[in-house]
Amino acid sequence: TQSTRPQRILDAVQKNATRGDPRSVVKAIDHFCRNKEWAMNVGDEKGCILDSVVSEVNPATVLELGTYCGYSTVRIASLLPPHAKLITLEFNPDFAAIARQVIAWAGLEDKVQLVEGASGDWIPKMKEQFGVKTFDLVFLDHWKNSYLPDTKLMEECSLLRKGSVLLADNVICPGAPDYLEFVRSSPRYKSQYFKSHLEYTKVEDGLEKSVFLG
Ligand SMILES: Cn1ncc2cc([C@H](O)c3cccc(CNC(=O)c4cc(-c5ccc(F)cc5)cc(O)c4O)c3)ccc21
Numbered sequence: 001t002q003s004t005r006p007q008r009i010l011d012a013v014q015k016n017a018t019r020g021d022p023r024s025v026v027k028a029i030d031h032f033c034r035n036k037e038w039a040m041n042v043g044d045e046k047g048c049i050l051d052s053v054v055s056e057v058n059p060a061t062v063l064e065l066g067t068y069c070g071y072s073t074v075r076i077a078s079l080l081p082p083h084a085k086l087i088t089l090e091f092n093p094d095f096a097a098i099a100r101q102v103i104a105w106a107g108l109e110d111k112v113q114l115v116e117g118a119s120g121d122w123i124p125k126m127k128e129q130f131g132v133k134t135f136d137l138v139f140l141d142h143w144k145n146s147y148l149p150d151t152k153l154m155e156e157c158s159l160l161r162k163g164s165v166l167l168a169d170n171v172i173c174p175g176a177p178d179y180l181e182f183v184r185s186s187p188r189y190k191s192q193y194f195k196s197h198l199e200y201t202k203v204e205d206g207l208e209k210s211v212f213l214g
């Protein structure tokens with residue numbers, strides 16, 4: 001039977017990465033996507049920027065919007081302090097099924113809660129369902145036209161506190177123009193653009209880091 005791209009990514013992890021070694025899982029996916037088949041992981045170049053922001057924030061609570069195969073989930077979770085928690089939302093069941101196995105291969109199940117469902121449905125339920133007060137870091141990597149409505153929804157649900165950091169992938173390619181305009185012009189955010197490249201390519205892309213000022 002025909003395999004899917006996420007399944008081929010999982011195969012590459014299970015063949016080439018060491019169980020319980022998150023860095024080897026990241027390396028295996030990057031090698032596969034650079035040499036065999038492109039896929040929409042944040043990738044190694046933007047991934048280093050992601051790593052530096054995670055290390056700087058040192059978050060106790062992280063929300064990731066858009067899990068896909070779990071590449072950025074593994075990158076983030078591998079840098080979290082002992083009792084920190086990462087909740088990642090994935091609405092596509094096939095992506096979720098693969099991501100669970102990638103996260104398990106990395107040995108990070110205890111730090112990650114993968115929730116199957118759409119961000120718009122789950123953001124309002126975060127407090128009651130997961131006992132989350134606020135998020136220290138949010139990584140936005142789902143549908144680009146959902147970045148802005150979901151950011152407004154997180155504000156409305158009081159999930160952001162003074163100092164919460166939003167880090168958004170793909171603000172140039174494919175682009176999230178309405179989101180960029182909002183965080184760069186709103187007095188409630190301090191925004192900074194980290195220029196980089198679209199994963200595994202020479203095309204310009206970047207991450208936008210926006211600190212909520214309360
Ligand atoms: C509501 N909700 N709640 C949870 C949730 C989860 C999902 C899925 O994880 C999902 C499925 C399909 C697409 C995305 C967004 N990602 C992208 O579209 C993307 C594209 C490219 C690119 C760039 C250049 C190209 F030529 C082609 C693709 C590069 C990138 O890094 C991307 O992140 C995310 C969706 C909606 C969700």
Ligand SMILES: [Mg+2]
Nearest residue numbers: 042141169170
């Ligand atoms: Mg992306």
